[in-house]
Amino acid sequence: MQQQTDDMEVPLLNDSNSNRQKPLAQERDGFNHQQKDSEGSMESPNLEFEYGDTDSFTAELSELYSYTEEPEFSLNRDYFEEDFKNHVKGRRWMDLSMEEQRAYVMRLLDALEVTDRDKRLKVARAILYLAQGVFDECDTETDVLYWSRHNVFLLYDMGIFTALLELLSMEIDNNQACSSAVRKPAISLADSTELRVLLSIMYLMVETIRVEMEGDSPERKAAREAFKTELGSPLYNGEPFALLLFTMVTKFCSMNAPHFPMKKVLLLLWKTILFTLGGFEELQEMKVRMRDQLNLPPLPEDSIKVVRNMRAASPPASAMELIEQQQQQKRGRRSRRPLVKQDSLDTYNERDPFKNDDARDEEDDPEDVDSGIEGEVDPLDRDVIIQPPPPPPPLRPPTERVSFPKGLPWAPKVREKDIEHFLETSRNKFIGFTLGNDIDTLVGLPRPIHESVKTLKQHKYVSIAEVQIKREEELQQCPMTLGEEEVEETPAEILYLGMLPSLSQYVIALLKLLLAAAPTSKAKTDSINILADVLPEEMPITVLQSMKLGIDVNRHKEIIVKAISALLLLLLKHFKLNHIYQFEYVAQHLVFANCIPLILKFFNQNIMSYISAKNSICALDFPHCVVHEMPELTAESLEAGDSNQFCWRNLFSCINLLRILNKITKWKHSRTMMLVVFKSAPILKRALKVKQAMMQLYVLKLLKIQTKYLGRQWRKSNMKTMSAIYQKVRHRLNDDWAYGNDIDARPWDFQAEECALRESIEKFNTRRYDKNQNSEFTPVDNCLQSVLGQRIDLPEDFHYSYEMWLEREVFSQPIQWEGLLQAQ
Numbered sequence: 001m002q003q004q005t006d007d008m009e010v011p012l013l014n015d016s017n018s019n020r021q022k023p024l025a026q027e028r029d030g031f032n033h034q035q036k037d038s039e040g041s042m043e044s045p046n047l048e049f050e051y052g053d054t055d056s057f058t059a060e061l062s063e064l065y066s067y068t069e070e071p072e073f074s075l076n077r078d079y080f081e082e083d084f085k086n087h088v089k090g091r092r093w094m095d096l097s098m099e100e101q102r103a104y105v106m107r108l109l110d111a112l113e114v115t116d117r118d119k120r121l122k123v124a125r126a127i128l129y130l131a132q133g134v135f136d137e138c139d140t141e142t143d144v145l146y147w148s149r150h151n152v153f154l155l156y157d158m159g160i161f162t163a164l165l166e167l168l169s170m171e172i173d174n175n176q177a178c179s180s181a182v183r184k185p186a187i188s189l190a191d192s193t194e195l196r197v198l199l200s201i202m203y204l205m206v207e208t209i210r211v212e213m214e215g216d217s218p219e220r221k222a223a224r225e226a227f228k229t230e231l232g233s234p235l236y237n238g239e240p241f242a243l244l245l246f247t248m249v250t251k252f253c254s255m256n257a258p259h260f261p262m263k264k265v266l267l268l269l270w271k272t273i274l275f276t277l278g279g280f281e282e283l284q285e286m287k288v289r290m291r292d293q294l295n296l297p298p299l300p301e302d303s304i305k306v307v308r309n310m311r312a313a314s315p316p317a318s319a320m321e322l323i324e325q326q327q328q329q330k331r332g333r334r335s336r337r338p339l340v341k342q343d344s345l346d347t348y349n350e351r352d353p354f355k356n357d358d359a360r361d362e363e364d365d366p367e368d369v370d371s372g373i374e375g376e377v378d379p380l381d382r383d384v385i386i387q388p389p390p391p392p393p394p395l396r397p398p399t400e401r402v403s404f405p406k407g408l409p410w411a412p413k414v415r416e417k418d419i420e421h422f423l424e425t426s427r428n429k430f431i432g433f434t435l436g437n438d439i440d441t442l443v444g445l446p447r448p449i450h451e452s453v454k455t456l457k458q459h460k461y462v463s464i465a466e467v468q469i470k471r472e473e474e475l476q477q478c479p480m481t482l483g484e485e486e487v488e489e490t491p492a493e494i495l496y497l498g499m500l501p502s503l504s505q506y507v508i509a510l511l512k513l514l515l516a517a518a519p520t521s522k523a524k525t526d527s528i529n530i531l532a533d534v535l536p537e538e539m540p541i542t543v544l545q546s547m548k549l550g551i552d553v554n555r556h557k558e559i560i561v562k563a564i565s566a567l568l569l570l571l572l573k574h575f576k577l578n579h580i581y582q583f584e585y586v587a588q589h590l591v592f593a594n595c596i597p598l599i600l601k602f603f604n605q606n607i608m609s610y611i612s613a614k615n616s617i618c619a620l621d622f623p624h625c626v627v628h629e630m631p632e633l634t635a636e637s638l639e640a641g642d643s644n645q646f647c648w649r650n651l652f653s654c655i656n657l658l659r660i661l662n663k664i665t666k667w668k669h670s671r672t673m674m675l676v677v678f679k680s681a682p683i684l685k686r687a688l689k690v691k692q693a694m695m696q697l698y699v700l701k702l703l704k705i706q707t708k709y710l711g712r713q714w715r716k717s718n719m720k721t722m723s724a725i726y727q728k729v730r731h732r733l734n735d736d737w738a739y740g741n742d743i744d745a746r747p748w749d750f751q752a753e754e755c756a757l758r759e760s761i762e763k764f765n766t767r768r769y770d771k772n773q774n775s776e777f778t779p780v781d782n783c784l785q786s787v788l789g790q791r792i793d794l795p796e797d798f799h800y801s802y803e804m805w806l807e808r809e810v811f812s813q814p815i816q817w818e819g820l821l822q823a824q
Contacts, residue, residue, distance in 0.1 A: 046312055047611075047646050047692040051655060053279035054271075054566075055648050057211055058145070062621035063559050063649070064203055064267060066534045067552040068189060069196070073626050076129040077136050079122045083108075093134045094147070098154075105130075105158045112163050117194075120167070124197045131155060131204040135626040144623040152208040153220055156227060161205055165236060165244075168198050172248060172257075181259035187532040191259040196533060199264040206231070206268060210275040232276035232491035234498065240491075242276070243498045245269040246506045253509035253528055261533030262513060263556055266563040273567060276491045277574045280304065287464070287577060294467050300411035310409060310693035313724050410730035413461035418734040422456065456733060465580035472581065472764055479767070487768065492578040500769060507589040510564050511598060517560040518602045519610060530560060547638045554615040561602075562649040565656035572663050581764040584757060587664040591754075595664065596674050599657050604683050611651050611690055618642050651692065658687075658698035665705065670750030675702065676709045685721065693728075700725045704737050715739075 054060050088096065088104065096104070111123040133148030155161070171177070171194055181191050189196075209227050216224075231241050245265055252260040278286065284304055291298065419439045427434050431444045439457075442450055475482055487493060499506060515521055516530045534556045540546045568590070576583035617638065618624065619631050631637075665671040675681075680702065687699045704725045707715060715722060715738065722738060781787055798805070 047651065047690065049646065049648070049651055049692050049694075050308070051652070051694050053274060053281075055652070057207075058141070058621075058623065059648065060207060060271075061204070061623070063555075063562075064200060064264065065622050066189075066263075066556060067548060067617060067620045068534055068536045070620055070625060073132070073135070073622075076125045076132065080126040080129040080134075081136075083122070083126050092137050093130075094137050101154060102158060105154060105160070109158060109160060109163055112167065121194055121197065124164075124167070124194070124201070127155065127160060128197055128201050128204075131201050131208075132626070133623065135623060138627060141623045141627055144627060148204070149208055149213070152205050153223060155201075156205055156209060156223060161202065161227075164198055164202055165241070168195075168202070169237075169244070171195050171198065172244070172251070177259065178257045181257065182255070186535075187259050187529065188535050188537045189533060190537050192261045192533050195259075196261045196264060199261060199268055203264060203268045203271065206271050206275055210271060228275055231272055232494060234494060239498045240276070240495055242269060242272050242495060245272065246499065246502075249513070250502065250505045250509045253512045255528070258529060259532055262530050263533055263560055263563070266513070266560060266567070270563045270567040270570075273495075273570050277495070277570060279570075280573075283573055283577065290464055290577065294464065296462055296464070296467070300413070300461070306409050307694050307697060310697060310728065312691040312693045312696055313688075313728070314691070408731065409728065412459050412731040412733050414456045414459045414733050416460060416462065416466075418732065419453065419456045419460065422734055423453065459733060464577065468580045472760075475767065476763055485768065490578060492574045492582075496575060496578065496582050497769065500765065503586065504589050504593075507586065508593050510568060511590070511593050511595055513560060514564045514602075515598055517557040517564075518598075519554075519557070520601050520605050531556065544633065544635055544638070547635060548617070548633065551615050551617060551638065554613070558613070558615060558647070558649055558653070562653045562656075565653045565660065569656045569659055569663075572660065576663075579764075581761050583663075585761045585765070588754070588758060588761065590660075590664055591671060591674075596661065596671065597678050599661050600675075600678050600680050600683055602657060603654070603687055607654065607687050608689055611646050611654065613647050613650060614642055614644075615647070616642055651690070651695070654687070654690070655692075655695050655698065658695065658702065662698055662701050665702070668753070670753050672705050673709065673750060675706050681706065681710060681714070685718070688721070688724075696724075697728055700729050704729050707737055708739070 055063075084093065084104070087107065088100070093101070108123055108127055112120060112127075114120055114123075130151040131148060133144040133146070133151065135144045138144045138147060177191075181187055184191065206227075209224050212221075212224065234240055236244060245268060248257070248260055248265050249262070249269070251257045252262055252265075281304065284302065288299065416439065420437055423439060423442075424434050426445055426449050430446065430449070435441055439453075442453060475485055512528060513530060516528050531553060534552055536549075540549050571586060572583055575586055617633070619628075619633065665675060684699050684702050688696055690696070700721075703721060707722070707725075726738075
């Protein structure tokens with residue numbers, strides 16, 4: 001994986017034809033052409049995107065199926081109707097009473113246990129048709145979703161999920177299918193038929209029951225809680241259901257089962273983790289409750305609400321735009337001035353680089369007023385390019401003026417460590433000695449220092465992680481005095497305990513899949529084939545079929561990236577809340593598996609093209625395709641795509657990956673230096689072109705932590721970006737991020753930092769999860785008769801070879817009794 005990050009930094013190219021529609025057939029291998037497109041030739045629009053746990057319910061259902069699976073919808077219906085008409089003649093499923101429906105489902109459940117593989121598959125398809133909402137009897141998409149929900153709760157109530165789980169385990173352990181797939185030169189949909197049917201039913205059940213509707217009855221609410229508990233508990237062979245899916249992922253990535261339908265496995269795994277552990281809003285509620293239990297002050301604000309209320313800033317101008325502007329102004333070609341963005345001109349005339357608005361800005365678009373991260377020019381060139389400013393436009397009437405909230409969006413925070421560091425520096429300066437970890441004694445310090453300490457203490461923030469680390473240190477130091485720790489059996493704790501033995505394999509497997517699905521990956525570097533559940537048996541022969549398959553392949557990869565990014569982020573956030581060292585263990589495995597350069601490689605593309613990609617065919621999306629007549633698909637309609645401004649899943653994936661990168665680099669100097677070494681600043685800066693507030697926030701956070709390492713010239717040339725960081729990212733009062741004078745910017749023993757962290761993690765895992773941890777404290781039995789009288793279990797073959805063992809180990813070994821006596 002390391003070798004694929006060597007071409008991390010690419011020059012910024014500008015192509016005036018970047019916005020022309022390209023034939024989608026050329027996009028079959030991903031977005032490799034996108035780096036040649038323009039990065040900023042046009043102002044990008046504001047994206048009306050609302051971040052959440054998932055997309056809309058129908059969108060999540062439609063992404064389960066590839067477009068090449070579309071003929072199987074009618075196959076499921078045919079198998080159901082064939083069986084249904086034999087047992088219930090002359091009636092429809094909707095006409096049956098609840099008791100009759102239960103009786104029929106029970107008959108299907110019994111038929112699942114037949115030994116004939118083909119018969120079992122037909123029954124499974126009939127069950128899948130029920131879970132899909134008996135669409136042949138419905139007239140609208142709403143009816144399909146209603147009956148799908150009704151049938152899914154019925155199937156769960158009748159115990160279908162447990163039966164499917166047994167069949168899934170059988171298919172996973174089917175060595176004949178695995179060896180057959182390994183030998184095949186090309187794997188297609190046909191190789192994973194049984195697995196796809198089973199996983200589709202299970203996904204529909206998990207996703208439908210997970211989503212809570214307003215009109216749900218008490219029985220359905222009780223079923224939801226029971227299913228949630230069942231999925232998160234170690235009921236399946238002593239481990240949670242998610243671990244079985246993790247096993248499928250590692251088996252696929254080790255090339256032992258190349259026919260596994262990875263997209264469906266990853267989607268089901270993500271939704272299972274989301275259902276059992278909880279989404280982002282539930283995480284926030286759990287965090288508030290845990291802070292209350294630890295007697296910590298409440299959170300200064302709700303981060304979810306703050307981010308939702310943020311507005312996007314204008315993206316920075318590209319290098320080519322800036323050069324062109326400079327050349328035009330040097331030649332005095334004022335006639336072309338209207339082509340240059342007003343904010344970029346303002347950059348040249350500013351005296352204070354952090355000044356936000358002046359009278360000229362009021363005529364601009366309101367969305368761009370709050371903070372342009374606009375064209376950034378080296379201040380040294382300003383005396384050359386300054387031109388007389390144009391006359392200011394007339395001001396708007398006061399009634400039309402848009403008012404914006406004043407102040408910064410985040411309350412500043414200070415760690416206790418920062419207060420200690422501030423006081424140590426002050427004592428050394430004014431008194432000449434230090435007092436260690438004392439933040440209360442202010443004797444001998446001048447009055448301004450007293451005021452500073454008071455302000456710092458007002459904004460002091462103690463995180464749950466700090467409390468957990470302190471508690472762990474106490475348990476390590478006094479194991480006998482404090483006794484055993486009482487660990488609450490939360491779903492996150494159960495999952496971590498199950499993942500612990502093979503956690504590194506799970507992390508590496510997920511990153512391998514992410515690399516294979518990334519649009520920047522070249523075909524020759526794909527070590528694993530993730531297209532097994534999208535490629536048809538017969539490859540396309542017409543241009544239209546090729547275009548359709550190209551869209552399907554790209555869509556397939558996008559969905560895999562979406563599932564993995566959301567899954568990794570959920571795991572990191574839940575483990576961090578459960579215990580900081582669980583989070584650090586996963587994060588360290590991600591770092592060691594080259595997650596940082598992999599994510600940077602993902603963003604080293606034309607990110608605007610990726611976010612606005614139209615790899616979807618609305619007419620083929622479920623449930624639209626099973627209710628409406630199929631329109632005739634043409635090359636023109638496929639090229640046009642949908643009318644959406646952006647692709648929800650791609651923007652969701654980008655934000656998730658940025659959040660993961662933030663989580664694993666925060667407060668880690670060694671990992672921050674990796675961002676610097678891999679030249680992430682220009683890559684991240686190009687990502688600011690996406691006018692979406694949440695994405696910009698996490699990009700700015702990543703830029704903020706490395707500004708002190710980038711040098712004065714970079715900061716001087718990027719003052720607008722620095723201003724945006726100041727406006728949008730939370731302030732740490734003692735953090736000297738903007739000037740690089742902080743002690744943390746000095747040479748650092750990065751290897752020692754990671755080793756110390758790893759040692760703390762290993763101590764935590766050993767103390768909490770190693771059953772033999774207290775062996776050194778076990779009393780020793782000194783009684784000879786007691787020791788000789790202990791019964792020792794010997795292997796069976798030992799009884800047969802006992803005489804040989806005696807001869808070899810006892811009789812043939814000379815014993816020097818005199819030496820023993822002398823030693824005594």
